[in-house]
Amino acid sequence: MDRRTTPDRRDLTVSVYGAGQLGGGVSRILASRHGYEVRGPYGRHDRQQALTSGADVVVIATTSFLDQVAPDIEEAVEAGSNVIASAEECAYPWAVDLDVAQALDARARERQVTIVGAGVNPGFAFDALVLVASGAAPDVADIRVERVVNISGFSAAILGRLGVGYELADFARGVDDGRVHGHIGFPQSMRVVADALGVTLDRIDRHLEPVVADRDYEAAHLSIPAGRTAGFRQSYTGVVAGREWFRCVFFGHVDLGAVGETPRDIIDIGGTTPLHFTIEPGLNPQSGSSAVIANSIRRVAAAAPGWVTVADLTCALPT
Numbered sequence: 001m002d003r004r005t006t007p008d009r010r011d012l013t014v015s016v017y018g019a020g021q022l023g024g025g026v027s028r029i030l031a032s033r034h035g036y037e038v039r040g041p042y043g044r045h046d047r048q049q050a051l052t053s054g055a056d057v058v059v060i061a062t063t064s065f066l067d068q069v070a071p072d073i074e075e076a077v078e079a080g081s082n083v084i085a086s087a088e089e090c091a092y093p094w095a096v097d098l099d100v101a102q103a104l105d106a107r108a109r110e111r112q113v114t115i116v117g118a119g120v121n122p123g124f125a126f127d128a129l130v131l132v133a134s135g136a137a138p139d140v141a142d143i144r145v146e147r148v149v150n151i152s153g154f155s156a157a158i159l160g161r162l163g164v165g166y167e168l169a170d171f172a173r174g175v176d177d178g179r180v181h182g183h184i185g186f187p188q189s190m191r192v193v194a195d196a197l198g199v200t201l202d203r204i205d206r207h208l209e210p211v212v213a214d215r216d217y218e219a220a221h222l223s224i225p226a227g228r229t230a231g232f233r234q235s236y237t238g239v240v241a242g243r244e245w246f247r248c249v250f251f252g253h254v255d256l257g258a259v260g261e262t263p264r265d266i267i268d269i270g271g272t273t274p275l276h277f278t279i280e281p282g283l284n285p286q287s288g289s290s291a292v293i294a295n296s297i298r299r300v301a302a303a304a305p306g307w308v309t310v311a312d313l314t315c316a317l318p319t
């Protein structure tokens with residue numbers, strides 16, 4: 001029997017669309033390694049060049065929403081490229097827009113390329129890592145994951161989407177009119193895990209509340225005066241057969257130390273042999289996501305065609 005002992009080291013071309021923090025971070029990691037030709041990161045004005053060069057893998061690190069990245073994914077797939085999208089909704093697109101997801105999945109199969117949505121959250125903390133952890137459990141009765149995250153490094157655009165920098169009334173209006181989302185992608189992670197474990201979720205409940213600044217704060221890209229939101233508490237609960245099966249809890253703040261918190265990630269797998277995992281300090285939202293995507297280039301290039309989830313892929317490896 002032939003046993004492969006070293007990873008595939010074929011040189012790969014990678015085109016990065018999105019010249020923000022993530023696109024820049026992924027490009028820097030790959031450029032520091034052998035075996036990659038990095039093109040970009042490209043901004044909006046170089047969209048065509050970014051998407052249609054026929055690179056082995058196109059990384060799309062622009063926005064969070066499936067409808068906004070679907071045309072970009074389509075162009076890259078048509079050009080014969082595998083695609084990694086950081087858009088949180090792409091981690092499990094079937095629950096966002098079934099028609100779009102199925103059409104792109106079919107086209108990717110025809111073109112023999114792979115599409116996946118990945119990052120740290122979704123793509124790792126609430127899904128891939130949970131599945132790996134459950135591999136040591138005899139059974140899984142329920143799952144709880146808690147993340148406490150320093151969100152001070154995000155761009156002003158992302159902080160705005162998360163719900164940071166608002167007066168309280170405006171935060172509430174933003175939730176209603178779609179400007180404020182909290183952290184996007186929790187239902188996607190839950191569905192990735194549920195599918196992989198063969199569980200059907202009845203529904204997913206959501207709770208989002210603002211955390212108001214007691215003093216002025218300076219985030220890397222946003223000043224937050226006292227009285228405005230400096231963070232948020234969020235939870236999603238996946239219900240199965242009338243009881244809580246998967247609970248994701250997230251506390252994000254621009255200065256965790258100031259509110260007596262430290263960054264951490266905690267995974268609890270309930271069952272006959274309960275398992276408890278703590279990661280301290282927690283996964284870094286910027287460098288962690290850049291790493292997951294950079295470490296996914298080879299596994300996506302080698303994956304089966306179609307739109308897959310991180311549960312369908314081998315481990316992300318820094319190779």
Ligand SMILES: NC(=O)c1ccc[n+]([C@@H]2O[C@H](COP(=O)([O-])OP(=O)(O)OC[C@H]3O[C@@H](n4cnc5c(N)ncnc54)[C@H](OP(=O)(O)O)[C@@H]3O)[C@@H](O)[C@H]2O)c1
Binds near residue numbers: 018
């Ligand atoms: N799955 C995960 O774990 C994960 C992790 C990190 C980030 N993300 C998501 O990935 C996206 C990028 O993150 P980031 O930290 O790099 O954000 P960022 O620093 O705000 O950068 C985003 C970049 O993309 C550009 N852009 C925004 N919308 C675009 C569009 N519709 N078409 C083309 N370009 C667009 C922006 O250009 P302008 O400045 O001209 O608007 C900016 O250069 C965000 O939506 C973020 O939520 C996901």
